[in-house]
Amino acid sequence: MAEAGRRRGPTGKPRYSILALARNALSYHENWQAAWRSPEPKPSYDAIVVGGGGHGLATAYYLASVHGIRNVAVLEKGWIGGGNTGRNTTIIRSNYLWDESAAIYEHALKLWEGLSQELNFNLMFSQRGVITLAHSEHELKEMRRRVEAIRLNGIDTEVLSTADVKKLVPIINTDQGIRHPVMGGFIQRRGGTARHDAVAWGYARAADDLGVDIIQNCEVTGFLKDGNGAIEGVETSRGTIRSKRIGCVAAGHSAVLADLAGFKLPIQARPLQALVSEPIKPVIDTVVMSNAVHMYISQSDKGELVLGAGTDSYNSYAQRGSLNIIEHQLAAACELYPIVSRLRVLRTWGGIVDTCPDASPIVSRTPVDGLYFNCGWGTGGFKATPGSGHVFADLMARDRPNPVAAPFTLERFKGGYLIDEHGAAGVAH
Amino acid sequence: MAEPQTPTARTPLDGYTGPIGGPSDAGVVLGEVRFQGKLNLRGNPDDAAFRSAVTGAVGVEPPITPGTVAAVDDRAILWLGPDEWLIVTPTGDETALRAALDAALAGLRASTVDVSDNYTTIRIGGPKARWVLAKGWPVDLHPKAFGPGRVVQSNLALTNVILRQTDDAPTYEILVRPSFAKYLWDWLTDASLEVGCRIDAA
């Protein structure tokens, strides 16, 4: 990170800038290089990252940039960023309840600040603030608990009155007579959004620049173990690839991979749906989340309202959910933001999220030596992308938990020390 | 039907439904059925002793086909689950009926609970009743799929109810928990706006 803004890769790709744009305009943009290569997989690597989402690509990038491990492959069964990285509502914040969570998400948020420059890719990281609303006396009390914890953890937070909320979000319904009136809220001003696809692409380009092979359309279908049961490599749809250090960062497919590796995870794959409206001129300048009215909203730079809510209740790998979730979410949208009912839903979709019993992630060694898992980020891991990649690379490089990641071991399920973020995750994100 | 007099018994919709009346060509007719005796019945339908005990005490054989109602005169038994029924009987009758049932069921793995006040009943009828219900009711009520003598439990709008068709008009009786009754009433009158609604003494 110290070298922010320097391209330091062996491939020496030209940097992006307005000048580069102008220069390339003269040659009709015919001379841009590929942001990342599409190499054939080598027979073996020093490390393999399974899963080309934001977390996996970040892991590879930090393995190369922080730990100097550059002979790394990222294996992606489809196209990079095509998992949850490409389908999330992009909310970024670090105002979590428990110390352990606050530490890891704040670690990530600090990395976000400056990441566009470090990666030389505009991630459109927009610190427009994330507001969480309270709609009852009970929620006000819960909020106070969270706000105090966040503040004492040294993370920025500010309590908002109903009037403050109205000032920041003029389209919100602050009528106190409604079923779930806005009774206040709190804001993390450093929170916000980022352009999700760019995160995958930016990390991919920077990792590629450091020599990492990004291999798409390469599905891991099995694991190779040596006589002692330690990891030796993977079987893939593109053949066998060997490595003694493998990290799985497959989000919704983590359980499938664990199954291939011969153990179970405390993970369930659930559909989480989201949707966007047609683009309109700016009407909402922050991200607003609400538990009681169960939905959250922001507006992308392109103008769509981006809305989400909770998961469907059943296990699924189908990247789609049931309509009733959308109905409730949009009724909630009309209730809180009455102007939106005439606006139109443009597109709905679903992702598969890996949910843990305590709504906290797993960044851990596994029963198989040399095999590491980073998963369980569930409905809220986009915000963690840089931090997660950073600590996971550290774990993979040194085979001992990074202090920030240490609480998030698989062991906690045995001992019972869970980090129950259900309350703080609420509608998640 | 005699209403309990002293002290004052009230239904959840007392004073809430507005005055009786409305357009004669209204698409739906709504009203609250004041006080019915209701007993929750549990037991094993495969046990002949249980069936005959119930039949003896109630005068109605408990239906074993899911979603059906068996009725004789003013007593009806509604299927609620494979080992659960709701007995509906005129108000005031429930205490004696329950005593009779408990006696008949003694020694069996079966029991009754008085739930007369755990639900109130909203009646909806009229040519557009099905149209109005469909706005919040996911189950098919088309005559090919449903009819008099049938009962079904599901969610009506945001409440959980037991719905029973009583005649071909069609008329439906909706059993709803008292705390949700005002919400459901509001919902029904709102959903009826389009077709017109008359309030009836049920």
Add this chain to the structure above:
Amino acid sequence: MMLIPCPWCGPRDDSEFAYGNQAHIARPSDPASTSDQEWAEYLYFRDNPKGPFAERWMHAAGCRRWFHVVRDTNSHVILQVYKVGEWPDPALGVGPANKES
């Protein structure tokens, strides 16, 4: 919106049901003799296959009975529905076959 056939009430929208996750996980008969690891597995660790899955559902808005469904988690196709105490069709290859228990 899936259509889930309740073994008693017939096919109904999935919004009427509560989900109960993997089927045929028996509570250990003698919890005291389980190890911490075994108890953790009972508490938290469930199969999560992509494909046919024997799972539990409860008809929450209807008859309130728990029952079992074999459902393909990838296609949402429902392959079998059966009652508590019954077992999945061995041909579906989803966990415990019909056995004494």
Add this chain to the structure above:
Amino acid sequence: MANQSNRLAAGGRVDRRRPLVFRFDGRRLQGYAGDTLASALLANDVHLVGRSFKYHRPRGILGLGSEEPNALIQLGRGNRTEPNLRATQIELFDGLDAHSQNRWPCLRFDVGAVNSAFHRLFPAGFYYKTFMWPASLWSTYEEVIRHAAGLGRAPEGPDPDRYERMHAHCDVLIAGGGPAGLAAALAAGRSGARVILADEQAEFGGSLLGDDDVTIGGTPAVDWVAEVVAELESMPEVTLLRRATVNGYYDHNYLTIAERVTDHLGVGLPTVPRQRLWKVRAGRVVLATGAIERPLVFRDNDRPGVMLSTAVRGYAVRYGVLAGRRPLIVTGNDDGYRTAFALADRQARVAGIVDLRTDPIGPLVAEAKNRGIEVLAGHSVTATHGGRRIEAAEIAPMTADGSGLAGSTRTLECDVIAMAGGFNPTVHLFSQSRGKLRWDGERAAFLPGTSHEAEVSVGGCAGTSSVTQAIKDGIKAGLDQVRALGHTARQPAAPAVEEHGQGETRPLWLLPSTQPVGRKGKHFVDFQNDVTAADLMLATREGYRSIEHVKRYTTTGMGTDQGKTSNVNALAIVGQSLGVDVPAVGTTTFRAPYTPTTIGAYGGRDVGHLFAPTRTTAMDPWHRANGAKFEHVGDWMRAWYYPKAGETFRQAVDREVTVARNGVALLDASTLGKIDIRGGDAAEFLNRVYTNAWAKLGTGRCRYGFMLKEDGMVMDDGVTTRLADDHFHMTTTTGGAARVMNWLEEYLQTEWPEMDVRLTSVTEQWAVASICGPKCRELLGRLCSDIDLGNDAFPFMAMRDGTVAEIPARVFRISFTGELSFEINVPTRYGLALWEALMTAGADLGITPYGTEAMHVLRAEKGFIIVGQDTDGSVTPLDLGMDWIVSKSKPDFIGKRGLARPDLHKPDRKQLVGLLTEDPTFVLPEGGHVVETVKPKPPMAMLGHVTSSYYSPSAGRSIAMALVKGGHARKGQTLYVPLEGRTIPVTVAGTVFFDPEGSRRDG
């Protein structure tokens, strides 16, 4: 007012007797009933209707219906305004007020058009490459980007209109009412099956409405349509939905239909929904959604006046509007010829037919020659001219493979270009249902392949290009589907159809020009998002090779039209650029909704007072009438406190607490969960679900119990009473009622089905008034003569049946306040009567109702916990210091094994303690955190947080409970609660603040 200069003297389906006046950008114009805004604008020779998203290029109307990418309109004003409506779908009404979008200050002179001048700086994805330095300026850049982006404007205030939802069930749902859909509906409907036929247009007929060269049964096709519709209308089991877009296809044949009920009237009706979302569960589905014509990708193909061929023809035939008098046809199939003839028949002078095919043959080609229309075979359009309207096209002959030019260019003047690039079957719904598409090389189109649902596609959406075939296939599908459901049906005779064939299509994805793509001019692929062929090529060059990457990098297909006209062209161009064929590129994912659908329609009536149920108790009318303030507890409205005139919250609560301790006070406790438990194993069941022992509880006695989850964490608590040997009455927390009931049922049904236990929820069977305070026995005595209320006869933790105020009652002597207290349960119908009787009988005793806040204070004074407030799912009974409630001797209960896990016994766990502030008047905020060492500023290590905190009138000071790491061992320690601006020292204490000996509960 303009004079509809482009309106033909006769013809079309508009009602010339009903002229309508409307406004476009303030200009008053006239059209007719039956027009769309688009046809009316074209009738008035208005082609320039908008500016493009990125470059602000002038744009006109491209299509005829929902596929339109360009003509996006802001309709209406104020709270009823709507952005981004397609002019091609807005039905004209009197007084319609439309505005163009994405331009400032006005459509003709748009400042944003400077973007066009700098267009070369804005290739696909340019923003990822810039605006990074200096980092601090990004938020400024972003502000500018945000304001430049977005299309129309949101309404200014709350929506005055209604939206509804509607469930429906049918045997067969048919999407699309063109010839295929109508035929299917007829065949299915005649069997008596329940059929729903939905079409997104105002009229059924589909493509037949826009063609006048097709006859069915010897008469114009529209007559056949009218006959079929009339017959369908006469069938009681057939539902015809017009203006109804089948917009979503979900699992197990669940589909949604967005019906626009009153939009075309231009006014909202107070009782009728503006729009209605149908949610249909269909036995079978027939998709008959037709096909969408493909534009052609040539240089500057976006000028106003460049339109789809079927659209130009449709405006002429269906609306009697000649979009231009000098049309140029550019076609890859015979369909373009039909347009040429339809226009020529209406006094247009066709500038020529540019046919992409090298050697077109067939009757239509011959007819063109007969009519004297020049056919320019094997030609490409190499450029276009014009500003706000197309004026001319340059054309040149192509090499045989279509990749380059083979001759010099020539200029043709024209005022409209009709593009006939071939057809893309509308497979959107099929794909949404997870059917697999297959590429048909001959038709150069994606067709429905393998179905996933019980569904079939027919007609244009299945690749059929003839009406004859569409009707035949429709009939077959209708029959097959109802027969599959067990209906008997007879086959209707297929009528004789006369029509033109479509000939062969030459798919030429990118027309060659005089310069390489990207060098000069722009070859638009996605008109709405301003994505050009050069952008697509740039993306692949930069490594964005997956079509999903191309989509996201260039935004092609991501506009409000979701690429209905552009997607296949984009795939093909990407394929060319990567050197692979179209199926290897694949498609992006089709998602609901098919066309954008209002948020209001999805939300329906679950808004305002119907947003969520509010549950109320039997006594609620009294609380309301007596000025109670309420708080929401779950779905319940509970009386929070009862202020007297002039009282503050604190004064009211202090008063209520004081009366409860010194006189008699009354609480509405009806919301507590109640479960009737029956059966021979009931006691054993309680033994398993509670932590303490239940077997020996005597009949008529009550016991407090804790329920844990299997992980050992506190889940719920409550008092349960033995009514008989095999009969218990359980209470749960208000919020936990449903959860506990389901939890217990689950264990019974799935773990212990052999147990003889039956549960019935009786929460609402009973209304509960809880009286407390030293005078409450006296009060109860006045109303109850059949229970001996003496301490010996009716001890603490006992229950008696009796009569209170002439009401049959169950009276429990339990106390959540530490005072003498009775909980009187009566059937709900008498709840209010009981309450009134107590208030009357207690008047001279000073009876005072108290709300939930005073209840909280009273219980906290005694150190009683509230699950969910003093616990949060991570707290064990041991953490609460309540080891006494956890049986050591029972071999098992739910949570016992979980509780034995090592981490749950660590000494540094958060444990419940009391906190006393130095300043007895200072009430700590709940949620405040406790630290051992105060630092000048955060971060500082936290020990835990304050869970409950009140001013206690009984103790005469503030009291608090907190979960504190290792708290039980810290009694007497001074800790700190750092608040914003000040730090409060506190002493760790026990959790009982009043009457520690428990001397008051017997009165």
